Amino acid sequence: MSHKKKLPVKGFCIECGEMIEECRSGRKFCCERCKNRYNYRVRANREHYAKMTVEVLLRNYYVLDLILERDIHTVNLAKLLCMGFNPDYSTVCLKFDNHSVMRCFDISYKICGTKVCDILRLEASQMLNNKMVMDNNY
Numbered sequence: 506m507s508h509k510k511k512l513p514v515k516g517f518c519i520e521c522g523e524m525i526e527e528c529r530s531g532r533k534f535c536c537e538r539c540k541n542r543y544n545y546r547v548r549a550n551r552e553h554y555a556k557m558t559v560e561v562l563l564r565n566y567y568v569l570d571l572i573l574e575r576d577i578h579t580v581n582l583a584k585l586l587c588m589g590f591n592p593d594y595s596t597v598c599l600k601f602d603n604h605s606v607m608r609c610f611d612i613s614y615k616i617c618g619t620k621v622c623d624i625l626r627l628e629a630s631q632m633l634n635n636k637m638v639m640d641n642n643y
Contacts, residue, residue: 519543561594562609569612572624579622592616 516525516532520539525532534540568590572580582592597608604617614624 558594561591562596564589565591565594565609566612569609569614569624573612573626578624579620580624582616582619582621585621592621 515527516530517523518525518535518539519533520543521535523535525535534543568585568588571588572585585592592607595607595609597606599606604615606613606615608614608627611627612624613627615622
């Protein structure tokens with residue numbers, strides 16, 4: 506049984522792009538500083554994305570809350586879009602054949618084509634019962 510000595514592998518640092526001489530295969534960074542800088546940037550990007558998502562959800566919530574304060578339960582989607590609503594973001598989405606039931610925190614609504622209808626604020630007990638139903642479906 507002979508053991509072959511592995512030849513040194515050359516690679517490039519994924520942070521600064523410098524060549525890494527005689528390294529083990531799979532090495533990604535030329536030094537600890539590059540590794541830390543890369544991981545800091547990745548983490549900062551994730552945190553930024555999370556903050557932006559929460560901001561969009563809060564904006565949706567404020568728009569829907571304003572609609573409810575006016576005692577409106579059906580509205581044109583175009584009007585909501587003009588108010589800053591983004592239909593791509595919700596905290597819950599249940600899709601059916603001809604409509605989708607969405608939630609933005611404690612506000613429930615349906616998107617039926619160009620209309621947003623059945624906008625209502627859920628009570629805590631409704632939210633708990635629906636959570637249990639959704640948990641059992643998984």
